[in-house]
């Protein structure tokens with residue numbers, strides 16, 4: 684676990700360095716991964732929470748690389764990823780890149796004020812590296828992945844994690860978007876995934892495909908359980924659809940279950956009447 688000791692600088696490759704924030708927990712695994720890309724001119728990906736100890740650790744890491752932080756890139760604006768951007772940019776004069784928080788949705792970091800809003804597939808090109816921004820809504824409507832083209836390494840924020848399951852919480856989270864964003868990544872040249880939480884992944888295509896299949900399996904199970912117990916409300920459904928998941932996680936699972944049901948509704952396969960869900964005739968015919 685010393686690899687994930689908060690504040691410790693770990694060199695993952697020639698260009699990629701990691702400092703973990705001191706915010707380990709059920710939703711954050713060993714803590715948020717803050718990445719420093721480059722050695723002289725540095726781009727930080729996901730500065731994490733606005734914790735002065737962590738901001739100090741990022742700045743010391745850059746100093747020990749003899750580098751200057753010029754850019755701060757955020758994958759999305761959940762509270763464990765972007766709030767550090769404002770204090771880090773104030774102290775280093777770096778520019779913030781990303782997308783502002785939506786006004787509604789799960790707890791969002793409204794303090795994030797990017798100097799630059801990405802275009803999809805736009806490339807940040809510096810003297811020593813190129814980073815392509817890939818729009819990947821799903822976990823959050825303003826989620827971006829970053830592809831370090833020099834090393835075919837994709838920084839996935841909370842789109843893909845290592846060791847914990849991504850929660851899709853509507854209305855800002857959207858399961859159809861999430862699956863489309865996973866499909867979209869298959870056309871990129873990726874050899875490694877650097878997630879927002881957990882260690883590097885060196886089998887990117889297997890993990891992307893496995894994540895898609897896992898979600899589709901859950902969708903199928905939702906249809907199957909609905910057919911058995913419909914009409915059913917969320918409390919009834921979560922026990923059936925997530926029956927292999929520990930009960931203490933069911934409150935959390937209800938978010939992703941809602942995302943699956945919303946997708947089924949937009950696909951015309953299920954409908955919600957008052958607080959209960961049922962399949963439509965279309966769904967039973969295929």
Ligand SMILES: [Zn+2]
Pocket residue numbers: 710711715761763764840841879880
């Ligand atoms: Zn996160």
